[in-house]
Amino acid sequence: MKNVFKRIFHFVFVILSKVKTTFFSKLFISFGYLLKSEGFYNHFKVKSFPDRISMHQHLSSSFVNPKDKIHFMEFGVYLGQTYAIWVAGNKNPQSKFVGFDTFTGLPEDWGSEKKGSYSAEGNLPDIQDSRSNWQVGLIQETLPFYVNRISKEEKKVIHIDVDLYNASLITLFYLQPYLQEGDIIIFDDFFTFTKTTHEFKAFCDFLELFNTPYKPLFKCRLGHLVIEIQ
Numbered sequence: 001m002k003n004v005f006k007r008i009f010h011f012v013f014v015i016l017s018k019v020k021t022t023f024f025s026k027l028f029i030s031f032g033y034l035l036k037s038e039g040f041y042n043h044f045k046v047k048s049f050p051d052r053i054s055m056h057q058h059l060s061s062s063f064v065n066p067k068d069k070i071h072f073m074e075f076g077v078y079l080g081q082t083y084a085i086w087v088a089g090n091k092n093p094q095s096k097f098v099g100f101d102t103f104t105g106l107p108e109d110w111g112s113e114k115k116g117s118y119s120a121e122g123n124l125p126d127i128q129d130s131r132s133n134w135q136v137g138l139i140q141e142t143l144p145f146y147v148n149r150i151s152k153e154e155k156k157v158i159h160i161d162v163d164l165y166n167a168s169l170i171t172l173f174y175l176q177p178y179l180q181e182g183d184i185i186i187f188d189d190f191f192t193f194t195k196t197t198h199e200f201k202a203f204c205d206f207l208e209l210f211n212t213p214y215k216p217l218f219k220c221r222l223g224h225l226v227i228e229i230q
C-alpha cells in the first residue's frame with residue numbers, strides 16, 4: 001500500500017514538474033519579456049515615427065548632421081533597404097559604412113520565421129559607394145576581427161536588425177569596449193509580440209553585464225527604438 005502511494009505521489013510530482021518546466025517557463029519567458037519590453041517601450045516619452053523608413057531618413061539626414069564623419073555599422077542587411085538610406089543621407093567622404101550579414105538569411109529559426117528567411121540568395125546589395133564594405137558570414141565569426149577597425153573616438157551609428165537573440169547579444173558584447181557618449185544604437189525589433197528570444201532580451205542581458213548608461217531618443221510605432229549612449 002505504501003508503495004502504491006509512493007508511486008502515485010511520484011507520478012503526480014513528475015506531471016507537475018513537466019507543467020512547471022515547460023508550460024509555465026515558456027509562458028513566463030514569452031509574457032515576462034513581452035510585458036517588460038512593452039513597459040520599457042511605452043514608458044519612454046520620446047518622438048514616435050509612423051514607420052521605420054521615415055525614422056531612418058530623419059536620423060541620417062537631420063538628427064545626425066550629414067556633414068559629420070560617422071562609422072555606420074549595420075548588423076542584418078538583407079537587401080540593404082535601411083543601409084542605403086544611411087549611405088545616401090551622410091555626405092562626409094571620410095565616413096565608413098559596413099554591413100554584416102550571411103546574405104543567405106537567418107542561420108536558425110526565429111519563432112515562426114524559419115531558418116533561411118530574409119535570404120538574399122548570397123547576393124550583395126547593389127550599393128556603389130567607395131566608403132562602403134561588406135562583412136559576409138556569421139557575425140559571430142566576422143565581428144571579432146572587424147573590431148580592430150573601430151576607434152572609440154569616432155562617432156558610431158549601430159543598427160541592430162539581426163532579429164535573433166544570440167547575434168544581437170554578441171554584437172553588443174563585442175562593440176561595448178568601443179562605445180562612447182553620443183554613439184547611437186538603433187534596434188529594429190525592440191518590442192516583439194510573438195517571439196521568446198529577441199533583441200530586447202539581448203539588450204537586457206547586455207545591461208546586466210555592463211550597465212552601460214543610455215537615453216532613449218526615438219521610437220517607431222512598429223516596435224523600433226533608438227538610444228544614445230551617455
Ligand SMILES: C[S@@+](CC[C@H](N)C(=O)[O-])C[C@H]1O[C@@H](n2cnc3c(N)ncnc32)[C@H](O)[C@@H]1O
Nearest residue numbers: 076077078081082101102105138139161162167
Ligand atoms: C530582417 S533582416 C535585415 C533587414 C534589413 N536591415 C533591412 O532593413 O532591410 C535580418 C538579417 O539578419 C541576418 N542575420 C541574422 N543572424 C545573423 C548572423 N548570426 N550573422 C549574420 N547575419 C545574420 C539575416 O541573414 C538577415 O538578412
